[in-house]
Amino acid sequence: MDTTSNQPAKYFISKGIDEFFIGIYDISRFIGQFFKEAATPPFEYQEVVKQCYKVGYKSLSLITLTAFITGIVFTDHSRPALADFGATSWLPSMIGIAIIKALAPLITALICAGKVGSQLGAELGSMKVTEQIDAMEVSAIDPYKYLVVTRVLATTFMVPILTLYSAFIGLLGSFLDVHGKDQTSLTVFIHDAFFKIGYAEITSTLVRSILFGFTIGIIGCYKGFTTTEGTEGVGKAANSSVVIIMFLVFIEEMVIVKFFNPLYMQ
Amino acid sequence: MNNIKETHNHGKEVVISIKGLYKSFDDNHVLQGIDFDLHKGENVIVLGRSGSGKSVLIKIIAGLMKPDKGIVKVLGKDVHKLNKKELIELRLKIGFLFQHSALYDSMTVRENLEFPMRRNIRDISEDKIDEAVKDVLDAVGLAETSDQMPSELSGGQQKRIGIARMLIMKPEVILYDEPTAGLDPLTSYEINDLINEVQKRYKTSSVIITHDLTCAKKTGDRLLMLIDGKFLRQGDFDEVFDTDDERVKGFYDYNFIE
Numbered sequence: 001m002d003t004t005s006n007q008p009a010k011y012f013i014s015k016g017i018d019e020f021f022i023g024i025y026d027i028s029r030f031i032g033q034f035f036k037e038a039a040t041p042p043f044e045y046q047e048v049v050k051q052c053y054k055v056g057y058k059s060l061s062l063i064t065l066t067a068f069i070t071g072i073v074f075t076d077h078s079r080p081a082l083a084d085f086g087a088t089s090w091l092p093s094m095i096g097i098a099i100i101k102a103l104a105p106l107i108t109a110l111i112c113a114g115k116v117g118s119q120l121g122a123e124l125g126s127m128k129v130t131e132q133i134d135a136m137e138v139s140a141i142d143p144y145k146y147l148v149v150t151r152v153l154a155t156t157f158m159v160p161i162l163t164l165y166s167a168f169i170g171l172l173g174s175f176l177d178v179h180g181k182d183q184t185s186l187t188v189f190i191h192d193a194f195f196k197i198g199y200a201e202i203t204s205t206l207v208r209s210i211l212f213g214f215t216i217g218i219i220g221c222y223k224g225f226t227t228t229e230g231t232e233g234v235g236k237a238a239n240s241s242v243v244i245i246m247f248l249v250f251i252e253e254m255v256i257v258k259f260f261n262p263l264y265m266q
Numbered sequence: 267m268n269n270i271k272e273t274h275n276h277g278k279e280v281v282i283s284i285k286g287l288y289k290s291f292d293d294n295h296v297l298q299g300i301d302f303d304l305h306k307g308e309n310v311i312v313l314g315r316s317g318s319g320k321s322v323l324i325k326i327i328a329g330l331m332k333p334d335k336g337i338v339k340v341l342g343k344d345v346h347k348l349n350k351k352e353l354i355e356l357r358l359k360i361g362f363l364f365q366h367s368a369l370y371d372s373m374t375v376r377e378n379l380e381f382p383m384r385r386n387i388r389d390i391s392e393d394k395i396d397e398a399v400k401d402v403l404d405a406v407g408l409a410e411t412s413d414q415m416p417s418e419l420s421g422g423q424q425k426r427i428g429i430a431r432m433l434i435m436k437p438e439v440i441l442y443d444e445p446t447a448g449l450d451p452l453t454s455y456e457i458n459d460l461i462n463e464v465q466k467r468y469k470t471s472s473v474i475i476t477h478d479l480t481c482a483k484k485t486g487d488r489l490l491m492l493i494d495g496k497f498l499r500q501g502d503f504d505e506v507f508d509t510d511d512e513r514v515k516g517f518y519d520y521n522f523i524e
Contacts, residue, residue: 042388127370135368138328139382139435140357142350146385 030222034152037145044150051154055116059162063111067166070107071173074098079181088182089192095174096193097201104167105205106253109212112159113245117220120151121241124224125234133225148225152217159213160206167205208256212249219245278305281439281471282327287336289322296322298495300336304439309465309472311486313479313506313517318492320475321365324441327473328362329353340439358386361432361440361470365447367424369416375427376412379403379434386435402430405467406460422453429460433468440464440472446481458484479518491517 075095082088124147127133136143175189223241227233282304289297296319304310314320325331327338329345338345343356369378379399383390403409406426416424425445432440445461446454458481464470465485476482482489482503489506491499493513499506507518 130366130371131364131368132370134325134330135362135364135370137330138357138360138362139386139431140354141382141385142354 026226027218027222030148030225031218033144034149034218037142037149038153042145044146047146047150048153048157051150052158055112055151055154056158056162059112059115059158060165062115063108063162063166064169066107066111067104067169068173070103071095071099071170071175072177074103074170075174075177091178091182092174092184092189092192093195095178096171097196099170099174100167100197100205101201104170105163105208105212106249107170108159108163108166108209109216109249110246112155112162112213112216113242113249116155117216117241117245118238120217120220121223121227122234122238124148124221125227125237126224128225128227129230129234144225148221151221152214155217155220156210156213159216160209163205163209204256208253211252211256215248215252216245219248278307280304281306281341282473283337283339284327285337287323287326287338288334289319289326289331290334295495297326297333300492300495300497302490302497302500304471304473306471307465307469308487309461309474309485311474311476311482311489312492313477313482313489314492315477315517319495320477320492321443323492324362324443324473324475328360328441329357358435359438361435361437363425363428363432363440363442363445365444367416367428369424369427369431371416373416374412375403375408375414375416375419378416378427379412379431382431382435398434402433405433405464406430420453422449422457425449425453425457426460429464433464436468437470440470442472442474442476444476444478445474446476446478451480454478454481455484457481461485477517 075091078094078098079088079091082091082094124133127147133143133147136146171193174193175184175186178184178189179186220241223237223244227237229236280303282302284300284302287297287300288295296317300323302310312320312323322331326333327340327345329348332346340356341359343352345353345356348356369375370381373381376399379402380395383395383398399412400409403412406429408423408426408430411419411423411427416427419427442461446457449457461472461474461481462485465472474481474485486503489500489503490497491506491514498511499509499514507514509515
């Protein structure tokens, strides 16, 4: 007998809470399995390289365009505020901090969430519903090691590299804008842009990028690997991968910036 | 006892032994106490309606699903008590043909065939891989498709390549999930022939899940009729359908009369 039919609201809230904690438990196990499998041979080097190529090279054009435009637009928007105080000479310095510390890691992570995270969710989800993952398993091949470990390693390696590249392109866009309006030389621009950037800032950016890359890989793979409900489920896996990754990226950014950075950036 | 191959009282070696197998999904009790043995060199057909639990049964045999209760032994090993390494070793001796072939759609036919070899046999030479690929492609009569993508193949060709992919590891036991589903009668006929050829040439023992009575009659040495979670009838084709039970007769009448 269904005893919950008289209390639908309570039932659905309770069900939602149950599902949330079951989800947290499942994904924790999925992450635990990643570290276990990643540390034990055999290692799929070739597949990792192939996935690095797919994540890195194939995201390059989108990241180039987005970072370049962001550099120009952010510089243009910032100029009037600094001009009011007669401080346009501080523009490169401010842009350097903004791009290297905040914009490059976030923009790269969000683009990779959309491009790579959704692709992982859809690719593995499609393999799951067409029984290709089961086929791998019955062929005595560990699908987790071959599909998940390789892809998560690839995103974890490539997102930091793409972040550095994105920072470079963003600064290039900003330089062209500053040079066009103020005739600032490249040497001065670089000196000013990196005036307030030290090893601690670069390290913080790289650590966050590594975390973002890991998040993109693990969530995309988890959603794909646990897809159900046929082709509709594949669409849901791709969509929910992007939504969850973006949400987590912002949470991680806030936690690191508010709680960890103050510990060593004195 | 666990690692000793059991022998049936007919004198033939038992390659799959299932005892008291139960599996439910919430209130849907799909398997309710299944017992059966598959002997070496035998093709056993499991017949039943869609949703009767046939595919669940072979997924449990392959270790892709866990039973609620019961013992499943393949080549003398209790599938659900093996550790990961032991299960991988056992799976090298099991072939599985999926209902929709489950070919890796990002790989060519040749890469599909090479994939299990490259990953399971360390330091294998390219010559040996070439030879094995040629051998299995010849066995299924599709040597010309090696550079094609799975999406370029017809349903029947995909089934053949699926069979070739499992043959490349030379399995002792083969599990076929609806091998003729979705195929036209002539292609189904060819697949039935291929299943028999595989049995003769590679000396395999097979469990064939189907609701196609032509396939059952042509390829099966013994039939098991799965109804309401149990094997209601078993024997050869004529024995199984020599009954007044409407649930069994209806199956026969639809396939051959109406």
